[in-house]
Amino acid sequence: MATRVRTRTVTFARPFFLDEVNRELPAGAYIVETEEETLDVASFLSYRRAGTRLFIPAAVGKSDTEMWVVDPHALDNAIAQDRAASD
16 A cells, blocks of 8 residues: 655744644644645545644754654644634
């Protein structure tokens, strides 16, 4: 089974919360990686999401970026709520 990783940057205008991280995250830009694996479909190439990772930039005074495996639906909801609040 082949896999691919898609990377995107999402920007939050306001602080947000994800259950997996268990703390409020500040507004700013975050890198999101989505790992996808191929499905065994003979007629066409298709992928399904296998995991979503959120990279939290290092805070002032810390040297390491954090990486969390997050629920992709919860992340999408947080992005939608942030955009709705900005409108």
